[in-house]
Amino acid sequence: MSDERAFAELLVIGVGNPDRADDAVGPLVATRLRSEPALAGARVIVRTGDMLALIDDWDSAEAVVLIDAAAPNTRAGQIHRVDVALSAPPAELTLTPSSTSTHAFGVVEAIELARTLGRLPARFTLFAIEGGCFEAGGPMTPAVAAAAAAVTQSVLQEVLASQGDQLPDGVRAERTELLA
Amino acid sequence: METKTIRVDLIARVEGEGALDLRIEDGRVSSARLNIFEPPRLFEALLRGRGYEEAPDITARICGICPIAYQMSAVHAMEDALGLQVGDPWRALRRLIYCGEWIESHALHIVMLHAPDFLGYADAIQMARDYPEIVQTGLTLKRTGNEIMRVLGGREIHPINVKIGGFYRVPTKAELAPLADALKRAQDAAIKILRWASGFPFPDFERDYEFVALRHASEYAFNEGRIVSSRGMEIAIADYDSEFEERHAAHSTALQSVVKRRGSYLVGPMARYSLNFDRLPTAVQALAREAGLGSTCRNPFKSILVRGVEVVYACQEALRLIEAYEPPGRPAIPVTPNAGVGHGCTEAPRGICYHRYEINRDGIILNARIVPPTSQNQLSIEEDLREVASRHIDAAEDKLRDLCEQTIRNYDPCISCSAHFLKLTVHRV
Numbered sequence: 001m002s003d004e005r006a007f008a009e010l011l012v013i014g015v016g017n018p019d020r021a022d023d024a025v026g027p028l029v030a031t032r033l034r035s036e037p038a039l040a041g042a043r044v045i046v047r048t049g050d051m052l053a054l055i056d057d058w059d060s061a062e063a064v065v066l067i068d069a070a071a072p073n074t075r076a077g078q079i080h081r082v083d084v085a086l087s088a089p090p091a092e093l094t095l096t097p098s099s100t101s102t103h104a105f106g107v108v109e110a111i112e113l114a115r116t117l118g119r120l121p122a123r124f125t126l127f128a129i130e131g132g133c134f135e136a137g138g139p140m141t142p143a144v145a146a147a148a149a150a151v152t153q154s155v156l157q158e159v160l161a162s163q164g165d166q167l168p169d170g171v172r173a174e175r176t177e178l179l180a
Numbered sequence: 181m182e183t184k185t186i187r188v189d190l191i192a193r194v195e196g197e198g199a200l201d202l203r204i205e206d207g208r209v210s211s212a213r214l215n216i217f218e219p220p221r222l223f224e225a226l227l228r229g230r231g232y233e234e235a236p237d238i239t240a241r242i243c244g245i246c247p248i249a250y251q252m253s254a255v256h257a258m259e260d261a262l263g264l265q266v267g268d269p270w271r272a273l274r275r276l277i278y279c280g281e282w283i284e285s286h287a288l289h290i291v292m293l294h295a296p297d298f299l300g301y302a303d304a305i306q307m308a309r310d311y312p313e314i315v316q317t318g319l320t321l322k323r324t325g326n327e328i329m330r331v332l333g334g335r336e337i338h339p340i341n342v343k344i345g346g347f348y349r350v351p352t353k354a355e356l357a358p359l360a361d362a363l364k365r366a367q368d369a370a371i372k373i374l375r376w377a378s379g380f381p382f383p384d385f386e387r388d389y390e391f392v393a394l395r396h397a398s399e400y401a402f403n404e405g406r407i408v409s410s411r412g413m414e415i416a417i418a419d420y421d422s423e424f425e426e427r428h429a430a431h432s433t434a435l436q437s438v439v440k441r442r443g444s445y446l447v448g449p450m451a452r453y454s455l456n457f458d459r460l461p462t463a464v465q466a467l468a469r470e471a472g473l474g475s476t477c478r479n480p481f482k483s484i485l486v487r488g489v490e491v492v493y494a495c496q497e498a499l500r501l502i503e504a505y506e507p508p509g510r511p512a513i514p515v516t517p518n519a520g521v522g523h524g525c526t527e528a529p530r531g532i533c534y535h536r537y538e539i540n541r542d543g544i545i546l547n548a549r550i551v552p553p554t555s556q557n558q559l560s561i562e563e564d565l566r567e568v569a570s571r572h573i574d575a576a577e578d579k580l581r582d583l584c585e586q587t588i589r590n591y592d593p594c595i596s597c598s599a600h601f602l603k604l605t606v607h608r609v
Binding site for chain 1: 244292303305308309312315316319322336337
């Protein structure tokens with residue numbers, strides 16, 4: 001079933017600190033996607049710090065899906081999907097870490113710097129999930145955990161829908177069936 | 181009486197959270213206070229009761245930018261407590277991983293955080309529109325530093341491979357070979373960036389700092405040496421407490437360090453460079469002079485050039501260390517715990533980082549003390565701000581605010597380490 005060449009140009013990035021409650025949602029979704037047979041062949045990484053390094057990470061990728069927690073704005077667990085290749089993330093979306101955190105360069109800064117330098121992949125989707133709690137050692141908020149499951153499914157369905165043509169017909173059918 | 185207040189809610193391009201409170205009365209600066217309001221992080225307390233071997237990994241968590249500094253000071257302090265001398269090749273490997281941290285930290289600060297100040301950009305993203313090649317070069321340089329840390333430390337953020345007595349795993353020569361190729365390119369990149377920065381407009385500003393740094397018998401110091409100052413101090417690392425003390429200031433959650441008999445002092449690239457210029461290779465000295473530096477630098481705005489010189493040096497030194505490397509037969513010297521007190525002081529990118537540990541015969545940590553560079557520089561930052569603001573007292577508020585922010589960024593302050601946002605408030609009374 002697996003075709004190792006499939007999704008070779010796809011990079012999935014989970015950003016966040018696994019030990020800070022809802023900030024763990026990016027790494028959680030990435031870890032789940034890494035073990036998803038339907039996504040076999042894709043590169044899946046977790047970044048916990050040094051967001052500038054993301055630019056190197058996605059240099060060789062044609063398509064990127066990045067999952068990160070966002071500061072509370074409406075309600076915990078609210079999912080925002082942004083087609084980053086088309087436009088910058090909206091200002092009200094404060095990703096973690098960002099310029100308002102203790103790190104000088106966050107995900108948004110890395111994206112915009114890459115755009116300026118012509119190093120932003122042509123297909124780039126950001127899933128941001130609003131968190132409710134970022135306490136060190138704290139548990140994930142139930143609404144954010146539920147959002148993690150929903151985003152995992154959304155990524156799988158989007159990838160297969162938009163890039164499934166990279167797969168041999170049989171493999172594509174099998175992977176689609178896995179998601180059914 | 182007229183009162184005027186300028187408020188900047190966030191000073192960007194620094195690591196950490198704090199605020200600056202500048203008070204101007206009757207046309208003169210009456211106070212300049214760096215208010216660090218980050219809650220205390222209590223690392224010293226949480227180290228108590230942990231095993232001696234845990235100190236390098238726990239303290240590395242203090243900072244994502246300079247974890248090696250904490251690991252190196254911790255490992256040397258513990259080895260001091262255990263009466264352990266660790267020579268080559270482990271010593272050389274520790275010097276090499278420190279080169280990696282200097283390269284990544286300095287490259288980040290020079291190009292991404294500090295250069296926009298001199299060229300009038302709000303940030304590196306805006307600067308990248310006009311200087312894409314420089315920004316790309318800076319990113320490449322930073323990546324090279326990170327790669328050294330990854331190969332030797334297991335990962336670039338909060339490395340996990342440094343061990344009391346050596347390393348958990350040492351690299352093969354073949355694993356270091358790709359680093360050498362990258363470092364040759366990085367060295368050229370570092371020279372290019374130094375020459376670029378040397379053309380910046382630098383304010384005519386100098387202060388008579390007491391510089392404090394490590395000085396080694398023959399090397400530009402990273403991990404070893406005596407603590408020296410530009411005012412005649414020369415002490416063993418173990419005598420740190422005889423010359424320095426930490427004081428609590430009500431407006432800061434970070435302790436402020438002073439030289440007991442004199443007060444403020446300055447650590448970091450300018451101090452290191454000015455006290456150790458003769459320890460730099462001749463070719464690096466020549467590049468420094470070409471960039472407009474003398475053997476001493478007292479202009480904090482030119483610290484960007486000193487960092488540039490140090491990046492060139494770190495690239496050269498890393499190359500030298502890789503070429504000379506012969507892997508040891510074992511990754512570390514065996515260690516037997518015993519009761520003792522140990523001191524360690526190493527040159528973090530931002531200046532000396534002092535650690536002291538007391539352990540019992542089972543190797544359990546009874547007491548820990550950590551003095552990071554930024555807490556040592558707090559008073560110097562406040563004095564610089566007072567002086568800069570005094571000289572530009574009649575400047576437009578925006579101009580004064582920009583100058584104050586730049587003055588803080590001269591220090592590449594790591595407020596996260598010292599106790600984190602910077603909010604600038606100017607009160608004119």
